[in-house]
Amino acid sequence: xxxxxxxxxxxxxxxxxxxxESLAESGIMMGFAIVAAIVFGLPLGTLLFxxxxxxxxxxxxxxxxxxxxxxxxxxxxxLLLVIAMQPAIRLLYGxxxxxxxxxxxxxxxxxxxxxxxxVEQSLLDVPRGVIETAQSxxxxxxxxxxxxxxxxxxxxxxxxxxxxxxxxxxxxxxMGVVGGGGIGDFAIRYGYQRYETDVMYVAIIFxxxxxxxxxxxxxxxxxxxxxx
Amino acid sequence: xxxxxxxxKSFQNNSGEFKAIDAVTFTIQDHERFGIIGESGAGKSTxxxxxxxxxxxxxxxxxxxxxxxxxxxxxxxxxYQKQVAMIFQEFNLLNNKTVEENIxxxxxxxxxxxxxxxxxxxxxxxxxDKRGQYPKDLSGGQKQRVGIARAxxxxxxxxxxxxxxxxxxxxxxxxxVDVLKxxxxxxxxxxxxxxxxxxxxxxxxxxxxxxxxxxxxxxxKIEPPKNKKSYSSYRKRALEVLSHGSD
Numbered sequence: 353x354x355x356x357x358x359x360x361x362x363x364x365x366x367x368x369x370x371x372x373e374s375l376a377e378s379g380i381m382m383g384f385a386i387v388a389a390i391v392f393g394l395p396l397g398t399l400l401f402x403x404x405x406x407x408x409x410x411x412x413x414x415x416x417x418x419x420x421x422x423x424x425x426x427x428x429x430x431l432l433l434v435i436a437m438q439p440a441i442r443l444l445y446g447x448x449x450x451x452x453x454x455x456x457x458x459x460x461x462x463x464x465x466x467x468x469x470x471v472e473q474s475l476l477d478v479p480r481g482v483i484e485t486a487q488s489x490x491x492x493x494x495x496x497x498x499x500x501x502x503x504x505x506x507x508x509x510x511x512x513x514x515x516x517x518x519x520x521x522x523x524x525x526x527m528g529v530v531g532g533g534g535i536g537d538f539a540i541r542y543g544y545q546r547y548e549t550d551v552m553y554v555a556i557i558f559x560x561x562x563x564x565x566x567x568x569x570x571x572x573x574x575x576x577x578x579x580x
Numbered sequence: 581x582x583x584x585x586x587x588x589k590s591f592q593n594n595s596g597e598f599k600a601i602d603a604v605t606f607t608i609q610d611h612e613r614f615g616i617i618g619e620s621g622a623g624k625s626t627x628x629x630x631x632x633x634x635x636x637x638x639x640x641x642x643x644x645x646x647x648x649x650x651x652x653x654x655x656x657x658x659x660y661q662k663q664v665a666m667i668f669q670e671f672n673l674l675n676n677k678t679v680e681e682n683i684x685x686x687x688x689x690x691x692x693x694x695x696x697x698x699x700x701x702x703x704x705x706x707x708x709d710k711r712g713q714y715p716k717d718l719s720g721g722q723k724q725r726v727g728i729a730r731a732x733x734x735x736x737x738x739x740x741x742x743x744x745x746x747x748x749x750x751x752x753x754x755x756x757v758d759v760l761k762x763x764x765x766x767x768x769x770x771x772x773x774x775x776x777x778x779x780x781x782x783x784x785x786x787x788x789x790x791x792x793x794x795x796x797x798x799x800x801k802i803e804p805p806k807n808k809k810s811y812s813s814y815r816k817r818a819l820e821v822l823s824h825g826s827d
Binding site: 479504 | 658666668670671672674676685688714716
């Protein structure tokens with residue numbers, strides 16, 4: 353075997369298990385964050401839309417509460433948010449550092465508020481006549497949301513989700529600070545701190561490929577279902 | 581029977597509060613084709629929206645078959661709204677749904693005791709071959725026919741039409757007016773039509789209320805057109821407006 357090939361093979365054998373482990377850790381954090389974005393971010397964004405002035409559930413108190421919550425979380429520099437949440441995570445989960453599930457809590461929180469804003473923006477783009485039509489047909493609030501608003505905003509909701517997803521990948525790369533691991537942590541630990549730049553670039557290439565894939569998948573899906 | 585009894589409504593705008601509707605009273609009989617006419621900002625659409633409770637008057641009452649619809653509880657109001665359909669100037673179709681899905685939309689919201697089969701309603705508005713298409717592929721007239729089909733499928737007792745031809749050219753306006761007349765002849769619902777187009781009112785309605793600055797000035801009986809072709813062609817109208825006659 354060529355000495356260069358042999359060296360490459362040894363490097364791959366040495367780092368592949370750790371790289372896979374890091375990818376799995378990123379997967380855990382991203383998985384929790386995505387579920388949180390859909391389960392809580394989508395309703396929160398819808399609430400922001402519905403309770404705003406002139407909207408079907410207009411309620412300035414509720415709107416302000418939701419709005420302030422989203423703004424506060426989004427104002428935090430993410431690293432400080434991770435640190436600030438430590439006591440709460442310890443209370444909820446028993447430990448705040450050292451594993452990807454503990455590291456998922458700040459990811460979930462940022463995913464919720466990030467996607468909520470995208471959802472709010474997407475729903476604001478739905479023509480006013482759609483709401484008027486639903487109301488003229490005597491639609492209930494859930495019917496208005498599911499059968500009218502989400503149907504008309506669906507491609508925009510997916511584009512927003514894709515954008516949030518890509519941002520979350522970026523957020524996940526600093527979760528190594530609290531021992532969450534992940535591909536970003538792998539790149540910093542082995543590539544930057546141990547001066548093994550080839551390892552760092554491999555990790556970066558993985559991140560780039562992943563982002564590209566998600567972006568392409570999201571945009572293609574949004575285009576496919578957009579009949580406007 | 582629909583009775584608007586001393587209804588008033590004010591809105592806030594940049595220069596303060598203005599009265600959009602001022603103590604308006606009139607009655608619309610069952611199965612009537614009734615028009616509400618007036619210039620832009622006269623309050624026509626607000627009056628129409630009182631009838632299906634999209635707007636609530638500040639004062640006065642809207643009585644339908646003896647019931648004040650703005651005092652109904654939520655479930656009774658929903659029951660009432662099932663009997664009222666509406667078509668809009670901008671059609672208000674869901675662009676991500678096909679023609680057929682748009683027409684079926686009201687049936688997904690409520691259970692209706694008596695509906696018109698999809699095939700029948702598609703034939704009625706002449707859109708059978710467009711059933712799988714999306715609104716972006718339709719002309720303005722076709723979109724409005726989808727709106728009419730969506731309204732008719734539930735066999736409403738009252739059909740509210742908010743400037744249904746204002747975004748359409750003359751030829752398409754005639755088509756839509758014909759479809760509405762045919763719908764009235766076939767299903768016998770009450771039609772309340774809001775428009776500023778006098779020819780549309782003359783062609784379709786038997787009585788009309790004239791509004792000016794939110795106040796009712798007249799309720800008039802409309803003489804049916806003597807000449808079947810009284811509905812102006814684009815050429816005739818252009819000649820009337822531009823040269824006061826043909827040379």
